[in-house]
Amino acid sequence: MTSPATCIAFEGVRRIASGALKDVAVAVKAVVDRGESAPVLIFDSVTSQPVEFDLRGPVDEVIGRLAGADVAPPLAANEEAPRGRGRPKLGVVAREVTLLPRHWDWLNGQPGGASVALRRLVDAARAANEDHDRVRRAQEATYRFMTALAGNLAGFEDATRALFANDRARFDDLTAPWPTDVRDHVRSLSEPALGASA
Numbered sequence: 001m002t003s004p005a006t007c008i009a010f011e012g013v014r015r016i017a018s019g020a021l022k023d024v025a026v027a028v029k030a031v032v033d034r035g036e037s038a039p040v041l042i043f044d045s046v047t048s049q050p051v052e053f054d055l056r057g058p059v060d061e062v063i064g065r066l067a068g069a070d071v072a073p074p075l076a077a078n079e080e081a082p083r084g085r086g087r088p089k090l091g092v093v094a095r096e097v098t099l100l101p102r103h104w105d106w107l108n109g110q111p112g113g114a115s116v117a118l119r120r121l122v123d124a125a126r127a128a129n130e131d132h133d134r135v136r137r138a139q140e141a142t143y144r145f146m147t148a149l150a151g152n153l154a155g156f157e158d159a160t161r162a163l164f165a166n167d168r169a170r171f172d173d174l175t176a177p178w179p180t181d182v183r184d185h186v187r188s189l190s191e192p193a194l195g196a197s198a
Contacts (some may be wrong), residue, residue: 004130005043007187011150012038015181018045022063025053029062047137048144048189138192139163145189149182150175159186168194 002047017027042051110117155174162170
């Protein structure tokens with residue numbers, strides 16, 4: 001798994017840092033080394049997936065481990081990457097697709113064959129659903145973060161309903177009394193789904 005480009009860290013409901021992985025790791029390490037009692041949670045800034053750092057040792061070791069986590073070992077000069085099926089130089093990857101015989105018959109009758117037809121269908125569906133997918137991803141990221149940090153706050157369930165109902169005004173009203181750092185990040189995450197706050 002590749003590391004996120006940016007992340008955000010919280011100590012309890014207080015934002016510690018946000019930005020590049022290295023910068024956030026340094027800030028988190030300082031908080032953990034102080035022995036703070038509130039839990040420290042780190043999230044990918046876009047998806048709100050949890051991010052974990054190995055904070056053992058001095059800061060330079062922590063940063064060194066972060067740098068090494070994203071780099072695959074280089075191939076030796078005489079070693080070739082294993083070739084799989086498909087057209088790897090073009091980025092084409094072979095995977096299994098299970099369809100009914102009538103689906104295969106239709107696909108095989110299309111110009112260019114089944115693979116070309118499937119790629120065309122996927123591209124058309126992606127283009128047609130781009131706005132819907134953007135809203136869904138923003139709702140999922142906002143909900144993931146809310147569940148982790150706002151699950152015990154007043155109005156959490158109603159704010160969740162407002163998020164999925166695309167009700168910006170109600171969402172803002174319900175999140176207004178939340179701790180400032182949590183509220184601001186929740187609103188930032190929800191913006192692609194709900195639009196900008198008034």
